[in-house]
Amino acid sequence: MGWGRGGWPTLSALSCPAGAQGIVNSGLIPALVWKLQREKEDIQELLLDTLAACLMEDATQALSSRVVPFLKEKLLSANNSIRSKAACTLMAISIPLEGKNQLWQYDVIPILVHLLKDKVEEVQANAAGALMYATVTTEGKYAALDAEAISPLLELLGSSLSRARLNAIKALTMLAEAPEGRKFLQAHVPNFRVLERDANEAVRRAAQVAIKVIEWKP
Numbered sequence: 001m002g003w004g005r006g007g008w009p010t011l012s013a014l015s016c017p018a019g020a021q022g023i024v025n026s027g028l029i030p031a032l033v034w035k036l037q038r039e040k041e042d043i044q045e046l047l048l049d050t051l052a053a054c055l056m057e058d059a060t061q062a063l064s065s066r067v068v069p070f071l072k073e074k075l076l077s078a079n080n081s082i083r084s085k086a087a088c089t090l091m092a093i094s095i096p097l098e099g100k101n102q103l104w105q106y107d108v109i110p111i112l113v114h115l116l117k118d119k120v121e122e123v124q125a126n127a128a129g130a131l132m133y134a135t136v137t138t139e140g141k142y143a144a145l146d147a148e149a150i151s152p153l154l155e156l157l158g159s160s161l162s163r164a165r166l167n168a169i170k171a172l173t174m175l176a177e178a179p180e181g182r183k184f185l186q187a188h189v190p191n192f193r194v195l196e197r198d199a200n201e202a203v204r205r206a207a208q209v210a211i212k213v214i215e216w217k218p
Helices: 017-025 029-036 041-057 067-074 080-093 097-105 109-115 121-134 138-146 150-156 162-175 179-195 201-215
Strands: none
Touching: 017 029, 017 041, 029 041, 029 067, 041 067, 041 080, 067 080, 067 097, 080 097, 080 109, 080 121, 097 109, 097 121, 097 138, 109 121, 109 138, 121 138, 121 150, 121 162, 138 162, 138 179, 150 162, 150 179, 162 179, 162 201, 179 201
């Protein structure tokens, strides 16, 4: 990894995925989180990309550095790219259990639900992806149900982005594990039947799993 003045990684090092493990090992994540609040928007975008890559390696440092409330603020940015990258970073932070817990503890889920109706498809897809992870827990499921996530997720089943369709299906599958979600979705099984013929294999498989969960009877 290349290092600049003051012990900071150079911009080229930050933008290199191979540098993510080095940044984590060097204990720089708290500093990156701190800088996220203070840099210009173009640097914020780079920092968000870097954090997302680092969090895939290890989210521990970021979670203890209050990264979730900082990312929550970025979800409200007027900058399309920052909203998208913040949602993508929240996907990575939501992989470990503590990250999932912090998303509902910091009341991020209603904002993610709002972003499912964003004007930018990438933002929609990443918001659905973050919800996909956040709704694994019971608390996350009910936070999403309370925020009325099902209807906008159903809308995303018709997205032109296969990643948005896939993330929406998986998030809806999580919500179908709650009795209330399953009951609501039973009337929408035909929407998933259509996706069993999707051009994307991962979408087809996810639709099949969703149907099984929705139609399951205790």
